Structures are given as C-alpha cells and as structure tokens.
C-alpha cells in the first residue's frame with residue numbers, strides 16, 4: 001500500500017499505537033517525497049516541530065494545493081477560509097498580537113464563571129436519559145455539551161442555539177478535510193460553504209448588537225480588548241469565534257468520550273478513582289496522554305532545515321504526531337499503561353510553545369466537572385454491547401462517533417429547565 005494511504009486507512013486508525021511504536025523504533029522521521037510531507041513520531045521531534053516557528057510555520061495558506069486535493073483548496077478558500085487568518089494559523093509577530101488581544105477576553109475568570117452552568121447542563125442532559133437506563137454518551141452528552149458551553153460563552157441567545165449548533169456542526173465538518181486523499185462530495189461542500197456564510201452573517205449581526213449595547217460575554221470582551229491602541233478588527237473577531245467552534249468542540253467531546261471509555265476498559269483504575277476522588281485531575285491528564293483527542297498537527301517548513309539528519313525543504317509539510325509523542329517510551333515509562341496516578345506526566349496533548357491550546361483550562365474544567373458526575377450518577381455503567389466502536393473520521397481528531405452505554409435506571413435531579 002502507498003505509504004500515505006496506509007496512514008489514512010481505517011486499519012491505521014484502529015491500530016494507531018502499534019503503528020506509532022513501529023515507526024518510533026524503525027523510522028521516527030519519515031519523508032513521503034511524493035507528497036512533500038514529513039511525518040515525525042518521537043516526543044522531542046514533535047515538540048520541536050510544534051514550537052520552532054522560525055523553521056515551521058503555522059500559516060496554512062502556504063500549503064498550496066500541491067499534493068493536496070481540490071476539496072482542501074476549496075475549503076481553505078471558502079468554507080474554512082477565514083480560519084486562514086485566525087490565531088491558530090498565524091506566526092509571530094502577528095500571532096503574539098492576536099493572542100494577547102484575545103487573551104484579554106478569554107480569561108481564566110471568564111472560564112471559571114462557567115462552572116455552575118456546566119454542572120447544571122450535565123445534570124440536565126443526564127436527567128433526559130436517567131430513567132431509561134441507557135445513554136449514547138457522545139450524542140446525548142459529550143457532543144452537545146461543549147457546543148452549548150461555547151455558544152453561551154460567546155453570548156448566542158438561547159432561542160438561536162439549535163440553528164447555531166447546526167452551523168457549528170457543518171463548520172466543524174469542514175475542518176476535517178485537510179489531507180491528500182480525503183474526499184468530500186460537492187453537495188457536502190456546498191452545505192459547509194453555505195453554513196459558513198450564514199454563520200458569518202449571524203456573528204456580524206451579534207457584533208453590531210454588542211457594539212451598540214455591550215454585555216457580559218466573550219464577543220463584547222473581544223470588541224473592548226485593546227493593547228497600545230491596537231484593537232481586533234471585525235474580521236479578527238469573526239475568525240476567532242469560528243476558530244473556537246472548530247478547535248473547542250469535538251476536541252472536548254473526544255476528551256469526555258475517551259475518558260469514559262478508558263475508565264470502563266480499566267475497572268481497576270475506576271475503582272482507584274472511586275476510592276481516591278482527589279485523583280480525578282491526574283486521571284484526566286492521563287486520558288489526555290493515553291488517548292489524545294488531537295493526534296497530530298500540521299506545520300509548513302518556512303525555510304530549509306534539518307530533521308533527524310535529513311534535509312527539509314522550504315514549503316514541505318510537516319505532520320507532528322502528538323498521539324505518538326505521548327506514547328514515547330523514551331519519555332513515559334510503560335507508555336501503554338493507563339495509570340491515573342502517573343506523575344510526572346509531561347504530555348503534549350494541548351500542543352507546545354506559542355500555540356499551546358488557549359482553551360486548555362476550559363477543556364480541563366469541563367472534563368473535571370462532567371466525568372465525576374457521569375460515574376457518580378450512572379450506577380453500574382457499562383458498554384451496551386461489545387460491538388467494535390466507530391472511530392471518528394480523519395487522522396487529526398481521535399474519538400468515537402457514538403458510545404452506547406447501559407446503567408441502573410435512576411431519578412432525575414434538576415426539576416426546572
């Protein structure tokens with residue numbers, strides 16, 4: 001099989017950790033010349049690629065279309081077009097400027113303020129299924145929850161939330177088509193482009209409303225943010241709002257889903273947690289390492305350089321395998337063991353360096369609140385059957401598309417909605 005196709009195959013997705021381990025021992029840096037693509041699997045190389053922005057740029061517009069496909073080019077120009085200028089795809093000095101400005105609004109306090117709301121939403125979502133003793137953990141909770149949290153944070157009014165979620169689903173889907181070989185139908189592409197336009201128009205309206213009457217939400221904070229007379233333009237704010245949807249939703253879904261699955265697959269570790277609830281924060285860090293929700297990130301070589309003793313050429317694409325770095329035996333003793341007390345645990349699931357995940361405190365907060373509630377309320381929680389689970393499409397994100405579980409039926413908790 002063509003090397004690239006091997007990395008896109010369902011087989012790879014199912015056996016990813018075995019394949020990573022083979023790559024780390026045999027070919028930790030792999031050059032796929034035909035695609036102008038490099039794959040890096042070792043912890044140090046992955047960290048280096050993610051953080052050395054002088055050699056490796058995040059400006060995805062430099063990727064061009066060589067070796068890619070038409071859909072990718074179209075998406076960059078249309079559906080996900082405005083992501084091209086967002087925080088995650090800029091380099092310094094522009095990146096520093098944007099990050100400082102958005103950090104004025106996306107503060108630890110703004111995140112901590114969401115705590116009570118996240119707890120309540122979780123209980124409501126569990127209340128809807130608790131009497132029937134069955135849940136699809138993804139569809140009923142892990143997927144909708146982060147979308148609602150982000151829409152509330154942004155200030156999307158409750159009556160617009162369903163519409164917002166539909167757009168958000170389509171925008172998220174548009175970010176999944178990044179690799180050569182990925183295909184997307186013309187109809188799906190048209191839907192994504194349309195959703196993107198509608199959502200931009202929607203945010204444009206919210207922005208105008210907040211300019212006229214600021215509220216206590218993220219959009220108002222982004223409008224007000226100013227450093228040395230510099231402010232965010234309307235395009236910057238739109239791009240950032242769209243980025244939050246793409247970067248913050250399915251990633252958090254995967255963290256919650258992968259966390260529940262890892263704990264069900266390791267009953268001894270669940271028992272340890274039940275006896276020592278103070279281990280929850282460490283357990284969540286271990287889920288992030290053991291089943292990293294984001295398995296890889298791209299960079300583009302900004303100039304000629306060297307990697308693993310080989311010559312990298314300007315314009316080459318770099319794929320840094322975070323999921324492999326987090327299982328590197330040189331860094332983590334017994335890397336394939338799920339150990340909720342692992343200490344130290346220097347995983348790089350949220351990236352490393354200047355692009356380190358801005359939403360990490362929010363993702364951690366959601367997981368720390370939601371996971372204990374799930375295990376506390378759903379007594380005797382277990383897989384509904386032992387059918388193989390469907391894995392999410394694409395190689396960047398890592399999770400399951402649905403996770404049917406059963407438990408002993410219980411009583412609803414939150415009465416009023």
Ligand code: HEM
Pocket residue numbers: 050058087088089099150243244247248249251252255292293294297349350351352354355356357358359360362363
């Ligand atoms: C478990 C959940 C999450 C994981 C595993 C994750 C992972 C990552 C990773 C690996 C990066 C680095 C990208 C790079 O180096 O190019 C990143 C960046 C980013 N993430 Fe997250 N993320 C998660 C949740 C969130 C949430 C909840 C939000 C916001 C609501 C968010 C917003 C962002 C933003 C804005 C960036 C770009 C930062 C920059 O370029 O300076 N993420 N994330």
